[in-house]
Amino acid sequence: MTTAAHPAGHVDPTAGPPALELPTTVRRGQGTGALRAVAASLAAAAVLVQMAFPFTDGGNLLLTSASVVLLSGAAHVHALATRGPRAVAALALVGGGGGLVAEAVGVRTGVPFGDYAYSGTLGWEVVGVPVLVPLAWTMMAWPALLVARRLTLGLRDPRGRVLGPVVTALLGAWALTAWDVFLDPQMVDQGHWTWADPTPGLPGVDGIPLTNFAGWLVVSLLMVTLLDRLVPDARGPRERRDATDAVPYAVYLWTFGSSVLAHAVFFGRPPVAAVGAVVMGLVAVPLAVVLWRGRRRGGARRAAGSDAGSDAGSAAAASRPR
Secondary structure: OOEEEEOOOOOOOOOOOOOOOHHHHHOOOOOOHHHHHHHHHHHHHHHHOOOOOOHHHHOOOOHHHHHHHHHHHHHOOOHHHHHHHHHHHHHHHHHHHHHHHHHHHHHOOOOOOOOOEEOOOOOOOOOOOEEEHHHHHHHHHHHHHHHHHHHOOOOOOOOOOOOOOHHHHHHHHHHHHHHHHHHEEEEEHEEEEEEEOOOOEOOOOOOOEHHHHHHHHHHHHHHHHHHHOOOOOOOOOHHHHHHHHOOOOOOHHHHEEEEEEHHHOOOHHHHHHHHHHHHHHHHHHHHHHHHHHHHHHHHHHHHHHHHHHHHHHHHHHOOOOO
């Protein structure tokens, strides 16, 4: 791995994660395309499952389990395909393990989310926490990390200095916490967990205390910070990165759009849809704009290259002796 040169024993605190240097076979694309296709297929299957939620009053245990397992699987397979085994281990340990620890502490002490309890309707449990819950942390922690990296790529402060991993961690924490503005009301309405005192709450998001979102921000910040340090970043131009990470980007954008629609039309929670559209939209909308602009720039460059090649060919042909 390559890092910036610094005096011996010193580390640049603003430096991001090391750039990813894959083995030769991976750099040549052997096997990674197939794994990325598997990740895309798992994500697509999860989308189909989630499309059935409105017809089951917000989902049942089978649909919820399938959705979480498929999206968590997509995240882990994508991590393996694009960043290697180290990324998979980091996601499982930090996302899954960290989420499990946070929830286990939370249900016993009320810290950091507030006083809540699971109702036993989410299937198997480990240390009092449904197995699906740490899997859910991993399924969205991965997109949140990569979305934050994409939005902060090349970002500079007014003095021209590249913004470091602190900004990535903060944005990733917001991206992950914003999802819970949709998730928690849905799960509470389904009776999967209850809050001892849901007030004061976020305006428009009744039944969920503010302490929950504060706890999410703290846990998400720690989680994304660790993932950003442990998971190697990818090299290459932005267009190539966008293609490589298309699956987690699509998962995040789908989660945003489908959650707004579901709460506004099917779940009877238009205020949640409005608040979530603003909170999660602060990340999802810029992501969509950045990706759209990247596609346009890439298409313009390809068109320019094609025109240049055609002009060169015509000039060569004209210069040949008759």
